[in-house]
Amino acid sequence: xxxxxxxxxxxxxxxAYAMRKLAFDVVVVDVFPDLLEKAQKKLESLDQKCEYxxxxxxxxxxEVDFDVCISAxxxxxxxxxxxxxxxxxxxxxxxxxxxxxxxxIHQISIELxxxxxxxxxxxxxxxxxNILTENIYKEFLKxxxxxxxxxxxxxxxxxxxxxxxxxxxxxxxxxxxxxxMGNCQTLSDGKSQEVxxxxxxxxxxxxxxxxxxxxTSGGLSTLFESMQKKGVKNLNYKTIRYPGHYAxxxxxxxxxxxxxxxxxxxxxxDMVVIRILAQNNDYIxxxxxxxxxxxxxxxxxxxxxxxxxxxxxxxxxxxWNKPVLTYEDMPFDIFSKKLNIIGMNEEFSLEVRxxxxxxxLYNRIFK
Numbered sequence: 001x002x003x004x005x006x007x008x009x010x011x012x013x014x015x016a017y018a019m020r021k022l023a024f025d026v027v028v029v030d031v032f033p034d035l036l037e038k039a040q041k042k043l044e045s046l047d048q049k050c051e052y053x054x055x056x057x058x059x060x061x062x063e064v065d066f067d068v069c070i071s072a073x074x075x076x077x078x079x080x081x082x083x084x085x086x087x088x089x090x091x092x093x094x095x096x097x098x099x100x101x102x103x104x105i106h107q108i109s110i111e112l113x114x115x116x117x118x119x120x121x122x123x124x125x126x127x128x129x130n131i132l133t134e135n136i137y138k139e140f141l142k143x144x145x146x147x148x149x150x151x152x153x154x155x156x157x158x159x160x161x162x163x164x165x166x167x168x169x170x171x172x173x174x175x176x177x178x179x180x181m182g183n184c185q186t187l188s189d190g191k192s193q194e195v196x197x198x199x200x201x202x203x204x205x206x207x208x209x210x211x212x213x214x215x216t217s218g219g220l221s222t223l224f225e226s227m228q229k230k231g232v233k234n235l236n237y238k239t240i241r242y243p244g245h246y247a248x249x250x251x252x253x254x255x256x257x258x259x260x261x262x263x264x265x266x267x268x269x270d271m272v273v274i275r276i277l278a279q280n281n282d283y284i285x286x287x288x289x290x291x292x293x294x295x296x297x298x299x300x301x302x303x304x305x306x307x308x309x310x311x312x313x314x315x316x317x318x319x320w321n322k323p324v325l326t327y328e329d330m331p332f333d334i335f336s337k338k339l340n341i342i343g344m345n346e347e348f349s350l351e352v353r354x355x356x357x358x359x360x361l362y363n364r365i366f367k
Contacts, residue, residue, distance in 0.1 A: 001316050002065055004029065004058070004090070005050075006081055007072035010171075011095060011308075013039040014301040015070050016050050018309030018342045024316075026050040027066070029058045046296060059084065066090045068316035070308060074174070075101050078120070079108070086112045091315045093325075095308060096121030097178060099218060106324045114323040119311060124300065125153040125237065126221035128307040129274055130327040131335060133223060136276050136287055137230065138332075143283040143352065147233045151220070152204060152213050152275040154240025155300045157267045158293070166242040168267040170300045177257040179239065180249075182217040185224045187235035192228070200238065201246050207349070208273050208290045213238035214246055222326040240273050269293055272303040284355050290347040302344045310338035 003019045005012050008030035016026045016039065028050050030036050036052045043050055068091045071081045075097035082105040085092035092109075096102055102120040109118040121127060129151055140146045157168035169176065183194040200215040219237030227235050252260045274289040291299040314334060315325070 001025070001067040001313075002027070003312060003316065004064075004066045004069040005072065006030075006055070006069065006077075008032070008035040008039040008052070009072065010298075010301060011305045012072035013042055014297055014305030015072055015309050015312075017043055017046060017048050017297075018306045019070075019312065020048040020050065021342045022309065022313045022338060024067075024313065027053060027058070029053045029055045031055045062088070064088050064090060068093070068312045070312045071095065072305070072308075075178075078102075079104050082118055082120075083108055083112070086116060086118070089113055089116050091117050091119075091312075091320075093119040093122050093308065093312050093315060095123040095304065096126060096221065097123065097175060097218070099221070102221070109323040115321045117315060117320045117322055117325045119315060119325040121218075121221040122308040122311055124155065124272065124304045124307075125151070125219045125239075126223065128303055129153045129219070129237075129276065130221060130223040131307065131311075131330050131332070132274070132287065132289070133276050134226065134328045134330070135332040136278050136285060137227070137232075139350070140278045140280075140283070140285050143285070144280050145231060146278040146285075147280045148278065149227060149232050149235050150275075150277045151237040152240050152277075153219070153237070153273070154211070154213070155270055155272050155303070156211075156240070156242060158269045158271055159267070160242045162267060163265050165248050165261075165264055166244045168265045168270075169261070170267060170270040170298065171304075173258065173261050173264070176261065179216040179218060180257055184215045184217050184237065185220050186215075187224070187228060187232060190233045192224075198246075198249060200236075202238070203243075204240060204275065206273065206275055206288050208271075208288065208347075210243060211240045211273065212243045212246055213240050215239075226326060226328050240275075268298050270299045272299040274303075279355060282355055284353050286349075286351045286353075288347075288349045288351075292345050292347075294345045299345070302346075306339060306342045306344050307335075309342065310335050313338055 071094035155170040272291040
């Protein structure tokens with residue numbers, strides 16, 4: 001089978017690697033020759049051979065033989081690529097990043113070749129954590145229906161003291177700023193509610209350390225509608241950071257977040273921390289995950305690109321006959337097997353407890 005990867009940057013090259021590990025032939029396209037050259041050098045050092053092409057040479061082709069397309073390009077170009085794929089009857093997915101763009105892509109897919117699917121918002125959050133949450137919901141049904149589901153996720157430098165912000169850039173500053181702005185969808189007592197980004201600060205302690213978390217936009221995507229239909233009463237997503245980062249944000253002297261982060265260092269020595277918590281009056285289920293950078297890939301690359309590639313492979317291998325796929329469509333056992341083939345440096349734990357004292361402690365901390 002054959003995959004088209006749009007974008008040869010950090011995520012694009014990691015997606016190309018993962019698709020090769022899943023035995024796909026891969027074509028990588030980008031508008032910048034230097035990025036293509038860098039991606040080729042990286043992938044060949046890992047014994048993974050792909051084809052490389054300038055974007056303009058691919059875009060004009062009318063007849064293609066791709067089984068799936070994955071966009072790791074900036075979100076403002078995703079609508080164009082989705083339409084290109086739909087016209088050529090190629091299943092399309094992307095890393096998302098903007099709700100309005102994703103909504104437009106969904107509408108295009110409904111109107112144009114609706115039997116060929118699109119799947120948007122397949123980054124880390126939204127993306128990987130949302131697929132995990134759908135599985136956690138199913139696991140929890142052994143103990144009854146969950147009333148509350150809380151998602152926490154963050155990419156962090158290994159070194160907490162790397163900068164005065166208690167943070168370092170582990171993905172694009174544009175993507176970071178996009179999350180730190182706008183409104184956030186939540187469910188509160190069964191009612192849809194919007195809250196502002198950079199609100200709702202809370203403390204968080206996991207087996208991987210002490211952190212803080214606060215509201216950021218876009219983390220739920222279509223999971224919001226899915227959980228609302230399932231009857232979940234309380235649902236929200238918050239970004240994890242080291243303690244003190246939020247205070248630095250709030251006392252910044254410039255209103256521009258891009259300006260605020262201009263001197264923030266970058267690092268490839270990073271980790272991703274995920275917590276998913278589901279509960280009802282009797283039980284509480286906690287899923288803690290830590291992804292750590294490897295010799296070849298950052299934790300953010302692994303947590304973003306590898307799950308996206310696993311989904312893309314599943315899309316290519318099955319005739320879906322529906323215009324828009326969502327996280328609950330993913331067969332979790334097959335998804336997990338593909339991640340195992342790709343290889344992710346991940347610690348995973350799942351714990352179920354009776355509610356009682358633990359729930360009261362949780363409510364005191366988070367509510």
